[in-house]
Amino acid sequence: xxxxxxxxxxxxxxxxxxxxxxxxxxxxxxxxxxxxxxxxxxxxxxxxxxxxxxxxxxxxxxxxxxxxxxxxxxxxxxxxxxxxxxxxxxxxxxxxxxxxxxxxxxxxxxxxxxxxxxxxxxxxxxxxxxxxxxxxxxxxxxxxxxxxxxxxxxxxxxxxxxxxxxxxxxxxxxxxxxxxxxxxxxxxxxxxxxxxxxxxxxxxxxxxxxxxxxxxxxxxxxxxxxxxxxxxxxxxxxxxxxxxxxxxxxxxxxxxxxxxxxxxxxxxxxxxxxxxxxxxxxxxxxxxxxxxxxxxxxxxxxxxxxxxxxxxxxxxxxxxxxxxxxxxxxxxxxxxxxxxxxxxxxxxxxxxxxxxxxxxxxxxxxxxxxxxxxxxxxxxxxxxxxxxxxxxxxxxxxxxxxxxxxxxxxxxxxxxxxxxxxxxxxxxxxxxxxxxxxxxxxxxxxxxxxxxxxxxxxxxxxxxxxxxxxxxxxxxxxxxxxxxxxxxxxxxxxxxxxxxxxxxxxxxxxxxxxxxxxxxxxxxxxxxxxxxxxxxxxxxxxxxxxxxxxxxxxxxxxxxxxxxxx
Amino acid sequence: xxxxxxxxxxxxxxxxxxxxxxxxxxxxxxxxxxxxxxxxxxxxxxxxxxxxxxxxxxxxxxxxxxxxxxxxxxxxxxxxxxxxxxxxxxxxxxxxxxxxxxxxxxxxxxxxxxxxxxxxxxxxxxxxxxxxxxxxxxxxxxxxxxxxxxxxxxxxxxx
Numbered sequence: 001x002x003x004x005x006x007x008x009x010x011x012x013x014x015x016x017x018x019x020x021x022x023x024x025x026x027x028x029x030x031x032x033x034x035x036x037x038x039x040x041x042x043x044x045x046x047x048x049x050x051x052x053x054x055x056x057x058x059x060x061x062x063x064x065x066x067x068x069x070x071x072x073x074x075x076x077x078x079x080x081x082x083x084x085x086x087x088x089x090x091x092x093x094x095x096x097x098x099x100x101x102x103x104x105x106x107x108x109x110x111x112x113x114x115x116x117x118x119x120x121x122x123x124x125x126x127x128x129x130x131x132x133x134x135x136x137x138x139x140x141x142x143x144x145x146x147x148x149x150x151x152x153x154x155x156x157x158x159x160x161x162x163x164x165x166x167x168x169x170x171x172x173x174x175x176x177x178x179x180x181x182x183x184x185x186x187x188x189x190x191x192x193x194x195x196x197x198x199x200x201x202x203x204x205x206x207x208x209x210x211x212x213x214x215x216x217x218x219x220x221x222x223x224x225x226x227x228x229x230x231x232x233x234x235x236x237x238x239x240x241x242x243x244x245x246x247x248x249x250x251x252x253x254x255x256x257x258x259x260x261x262x263x264x265x266x267x268x269x270x271x272x273x274x275x276x277x278x279x280x281x282x283x284x285x286x287x288x289x290x291x292x293x294x295x296x297x298x299x300x301x302x303x304x305x306x307x308x309x310x311x312x313x314x315x316x317x318x319x320x321x322x323x324x325x326x327x328x329x330x331x332x333x334x335x336x337x338x339x340x341x342x343x344x345x346x347x348x349x350x351x352x353x354x355x356x357x358x359x360x361x362x363x364x365x366x367x368x369x370x371x372x373x374x375x376x377x378x379x380x381x382x383x384x385x386x387x388x389x390x391x392x393x394x395x396x397x398x399x400x401x402x403x404x405x406x407x408x409x410x411x412x413x414x415x416x417x418x419x420x421x422x423x424x425x426x427x428x429x430x431x432x433x434x435x436x437x438x439x440x441x442x443x444x445x446x447x448x449x450x451x452x453x454x455x456x457x458x459x460x461x462x463x464x465x466x467x468x469x470x471x472x473x474x475x476x477x478x479x480x481x482x483x484x485x486x487x488x489x490x491x492x493x494x495x496x497x498x499x500x501x502x503x504x505x506x507x508x509x510x511x512x513x514x515x516x517x518x519x520x521x522x523x524x525x526x527x528x529x530x531x532x533x534x535x536x537x538x539x540x541x542x543x544x545x546x547x548x549x550x551x552x553x554x555x556x557x558x559x560x561x562x563x564x565x566x
Numbered sequence: 567x568x569x570x571x572x573x574x575x576x577x578x579x580x581x582x583x584x585x586x587x588x589x590x591x592x593x594x595x596x597x598x599x600x601x602x603x604x605x606x607x608x609x610x611x612x613x614x615x616x617x618x619x620x621x622x623x624x625x626x627x628x629x630x631x632x633x634x635x636x637x638x639x640x641x642x643x644x645x646x647x648x649x650x651x652x653x654x655x656x657x658x659x660x661x662x663x664x665x666x667x668x669x670x671x672x673x674x675x676x677x678x679x680x681x682x683x684x685x686x687x688x689x690x691x692x693x694x695x696x697x698x699x700x701x702x703x704x705x706x707x708x709x710x711x712x713x714x715x716x717x718x719x720x721x722x723x724x725x
Contacts, residue, residue: 122584130580147634305628309625
């Protein structure tokens with residue numbers, strides 16, 4: 001049966017189990033929207049800016065554990081998606097983005113709303129396509145979903161010329177995708193597993209360093225099993241938070257620039273670092289030469305190019321994190337040569353040392369009675385949601401306080417733009433997460449600066465009855481840059497003072513949402529309780545201590561042991 | 567250290583741009599690059615000369631391999647291989663120097679491919695060092711124009 005390209009696109013989406021897409025219409029994609037209106041199985045969420053569509057699809061993907069989908073028109077619609085795509089690329093989020101394109105006959109003619117989006121997004125997509133012939137449409141979409149969700153996941157863009165959406169094509173049944181070149185390796189090499197295990201038995205002071213790959217490959221259970229089996233303390237990257245229970249005694253929380261004192265000290269002193277699905281980002285390592293200087297390094301990653309990219313690795317294991325950790329656990333269960341219980345006992349003095357570091361410099365802040373401390377707000381959010389909410393963040397101080405003080409116990413409950421660091425990510429991400437998990441409490445922890453980057457999405461949240469809560473940690477500053485200016489630029493607060501700002505309570509009300517404000521510590525709990533009890537979109541405006549900083553802090557380029565403490 | 571990489575690619579529009587974009591985006595250097603289809607018309611072979619320490623070359627090969635359209639990456643430096651480049655050089659050839667130019671070209675097994683009353687255009691093939699040697703010899707006589715192809719390389723057959 002012959003159908004149009006637009007109809008084929010929707011059929012392909014359903015074939016891939018897509019039930020919700022985020023987008024914004026335009027001339028080049030009218031045919032797709034025409035079909036979407038008739039369709040009853042796919043919910044289209046109309047955002048107010050294409051960047052928000054991509055961030056929402058990003059968090060939707062993380063919440064569902066499958067591919068997120070965004071749709072934008074040609075030209076400006078397409079270019080507005082770039083920030084979201086680049087963020088998903090650096091955070092390895094499975095996503096397919098469809099953009100409209102001018103008719104094939106006009107491509108290259110500088111037509112109205114024409115842009116070479118395939119060229120623009122080449123460096124920030126896992127792969128991308130321009131479909132010039134309707135007969136290529138269906139196999140391209142299938143291949144795109146396959147690439148997005150397999151191997152190291154990532155965003156894939158498909159550019160769709162308007163005439164291709166109108167042209168007729170025969171729909172063929174789904175067949176397995178066969179690719180000549182792309183074959184990610186999921187299974188660990190047994191020799192490398194054995195080598196890694198034997199090396200672990202030589203270590204007295206091991207550390208597990210878990211990244212976003214643990215969450216992407218659903219390896220939390222295996223990671224926890226390994227940590228418990230051998231009594232190995234665990235530190236996580238920003239993207240790895242929730243990959244190991246944050247409240248577990250073996251958890252050292254986050255490492256790196258704003259990591260805990262004890263995590264950074266542990267990494268600096270360990271004799272074995274087992275990196276799992278983490279890529280040794282500069283925010284984690286600080287000065288490379290001083291990062292884990294005494295350690296043998298085992299690195300598990302599905303992406304071979306991540307191995308020995310930033311630090312020299314002693315034992316690489318290229319595989320899916322879940323399979324590799326399961327392989328290690330199975331080897332430990334079987335070994336007769338080594339005694340696992342004895343080895344776990346050998347690590348006791350090491351754990352005692354870490355405990356001492358924890359007692360010396362716990363994660364904390366100086367409490368005050370008359371002004372609200374942002375850390376206190378995050379702690380209260382944790383307490384009043386039972387630690388079970390999905391937390392999204394913007395970027396900056398709000399992001400770091402959320403990472404430090406909302407102790408994530410489960411994977412896929414913390415969504416943040418880790419690699420690219422996008423201000424404006426958190427709110428649309430909260431909408432995406434809420435669409436994927438309507439029964440969950442979803443909270444965007446925001447700053448007063450970053451929330452203004454995509455605040456127009458209040459309309460989207462209201463339209464789709466997303467009862468997301470936005471907790472603005474309002475210090476009338478671009479706080480993180482201000483903190484750097486305070487510490488390293490002689491307090492020259494150039495362009496970081498946000499004295500002119502909207503009244504966020506009135507702004508919420510203008511959109512038909514609920515606005516609440518707390519200016520004293522005693523008001524924090526009632527405001528959060530009221531927000532959680534409200535079945536509507538809520539902005540909580542917490543007027544916080546203006547000059548509060550994020551600590552510990554490792555100045556950029558310094559060794560992670562050179563921390564500035566509270 | 568100089569490395570010659572041979573990269574098999576899907577012969578599709580935009581693939582070369584993915585490769586060169588990878589190099590520019592990650593700060594790697596391309597010294598020379600040549601590309602053409604192979605026996606299979608769906609596959610192109612790209613020969614690329616770059617330089618860097620072992621860690622950089624490892625990253626380059628891994629990153630290349632990560633591109634969806636890349637079929638195979640071979641670092642020729644790990645094998646015995648032959649490499650050739652071609653240059654066409656237009657050199658002054660007037661009454662006093664015509665014989666001299668022909669002698670030089672003969673020594674390097676080049677040939678004259680175009681003649682004018684005052685110039686010869688000569689074709690030279692060989693590795694980059696040989697081409698450079700010819701250029702150095704002809705320069706005092708007077709080179710007017712040079713075009714070079716970039717290196718093409720192939721591993722030697724196992725004997």
